[in-house]
Amino acid sequence: MNAEEGLSPDQALREVSRVDGRVRDSSRGPGWMFLIVGVATMVYWPVEFLTKGVGPAIAGVGWIILTIAACAYWFRLPVYEQRLMRINRQVSVVYVLACLVTFVVGAFVAPRHPTPVGWAVILVVLAVISGAIPLYGSWRLLLVRR
Numbered sequence: 001m002n003a004e005e006g007l008s009p010d011q012a013l014r015e016v017s018r019v020d021g022r023v024r025d026s027s028r029g030p031g032w033m034f035l036i037v038g039v040a041t042m043v044y045w046p047v048e049f050l051t052k053g054v055g056p057a058i059a060g061v062g063w064i065i066l067t068i069a070a071c072a073y074w075f076r077l078p079v080y081e082q083r084l085m086r087i088n089r090q091v092s093v094v095y096v097l098a099c100l101v102t103f104v105v106g107a108f109v110a111p112r113h114p115t116p117v118g119w120a121v122i123l124v125v126l127a128v129i130s131g132a133i134p135l136y137g138s139w140r141l142l143l144v145r146r
Contacts (some may be wrong), residue, residue: 031141
């Protein structure tokens, strides 16, 4: 639309509604991205700390690929909705802190192989908590419209 076209108030309102809907729809992709990251987090940490052999190496490579794909997707978004940016900021900060706690406990506090059952449960619970944070962001973006 061009400013010289002389829109009527009704046409202008329809155009604003159309653009607003397009901007809102732009948050659906990041919602799915948060969903994938949340589920992957719940799988990654237990595999990383509770398995032996090639499991941790495969999980690490998968995690690197997921991180690169998520970053590339995020920076290619054509439109950034204010609500999306607010949710992303909140989820990202809490998610990084939760993953840092999970990493510190798994790498430096919990005993290594064989991991006692109590420590394994703690690591799985931390993994679920870490993964629940992006799942919350996904829920907010995909299901809650405001």
